[in-house]
Amino acid sequence: MDEIKQERKEMEKMLRGNGERPDRSLGITRRTFLHRSLLAGAGSVAAYGWFPLVNTLDFALGAQAPFRFAWISDNHLYPKDVNTRFVDKTVRAVKDVQAMNPAPDFLIHGGDLAQLGDPVELDLGASILKELKIRRVHIPGEHDWYLDMGQKWTSMFGQPNWTFDHKGVRFVGLDTVSRGPDYWTAKKMSPKERMGHMATLDGSVAGAWAGVGRDQLEWLGRTLSSWGKDQPVVVFSHNPLYEYYPPWNFWVRDWREVHEVLKPYSNVTNIHGHTHQVLYNEIGKMRSIGMLATSWPWPYAPEGVPALTKCMVRVDPGDFFDGVGWSRLTMNAAAKIENQYMMWRQDVFADSEVDSGCADNVNQVLHPRVADREWPYYGGYK
Ligand SMILES: [Fe+2]
């Protein structure tokens, strides 16, 4: 076994303990609605026709009372004179949340409100979100941050990391975007150039910018130390707290340390944005759920997707509202939370592999060297 494999095996052993999984009482049920044409067709075709019109995850949290909250993120707003399509979709999400009955206790905005961190974009987003009369909490995305290093964003929305307790659940908002390595000073980039590199999908210039950072890890540890080990914890982050696809920063580079801090807690759910797609993952006792964007559904990695991934059916290019949306999270009377993807999808006539959005790369294992290339730099970030 080579060194990397050995290291990963040891990491897996350490994180998972003796076959640990999320508490079995947190039974997951998954309801998937298939298009009627696929139901009629049956057979192996359905494997590729799978798509999550509504995908619900239920799990017990042991909270004190039922409540609901909503998630909106990844609006990527341009100034109105450039593009109103994303504005329309953000307005629709806000109206949907407004129409929830009973009203949600709060809205979490998961970042990437703006496209290029432009004050006009951030002000536009804030003016749309202001229509919601419920409590709002925010975490930043990289598109909000790198024009002025978060100055405008923090002046509008406050500290990028925070915590509060609500009806028996400890909620934590993490800042996973502000600690990118300095790729701009030596190259004498203007703020707009810096932001431009951050706004591209691949990290060839900006590098492994997503991270939690030593100071925030310590803050997280302190924050949780007063909380019972079996009490529910929900951690919001813009980037996923595990390694899904590092070249696009679909991870935080110090995810192993994050798990070390969270490991003693038996009921942790991470809810994240940035990936713009339906995602679910478990590591040890922690689960992660990826949220939809309101702007556009993300493409899949060109090298393929991890084995067993079920790709979203490709969106209808004639329907701007297809494949995107927001999320409704409900804690019911049985102390269970349901995550419901509110995807604005109409009928999709998909009946073959090529319609899956993964093209012919379905279920390939990602090239391990992609992540490993980041490894030597890993210890150097703060
Ligand atoms: Fe985004």
Ligand SMILES: [Fe+2]
């Ligand atoms: Fe993002």
